[in-house]
Amino acid sequence: MIHSQLDIINKLGLHARAATKLASTAGRFGCTIRTGKQEPLVDAKSVMSLMLLAASKGSSLIFEFDGEDEQDAFDAISDLLADYFGEGE
Secondary structure (H helix, E strand, O other): OEEEEEEOOOOOOOOHHHHHHHHHHHHOOOOEEEEEOOOOOEEOOOHHHHHHOOOOOOOEEEEEEEOOOHHHHHHHHHHHHHOHHHOOO
């Protein structure tokens, strides 16, 4: 299991488009991916669950990856967040 804390750095936070990109990226992997500001964590493959987090810019989210491809999933999601969800800022 990989347990990590990642920051939301894009200007609009985890809004609808960013949540969709995160869920889509998470959905490419077979491992379990959970996230949230605190326990209980939510399924990162669910757009609605991600939207309910209301994570604005500067929020720190806990991520847990558990399964065969957990390292690949961690790398992909870390890259997505570091790239501002492809929004440029």
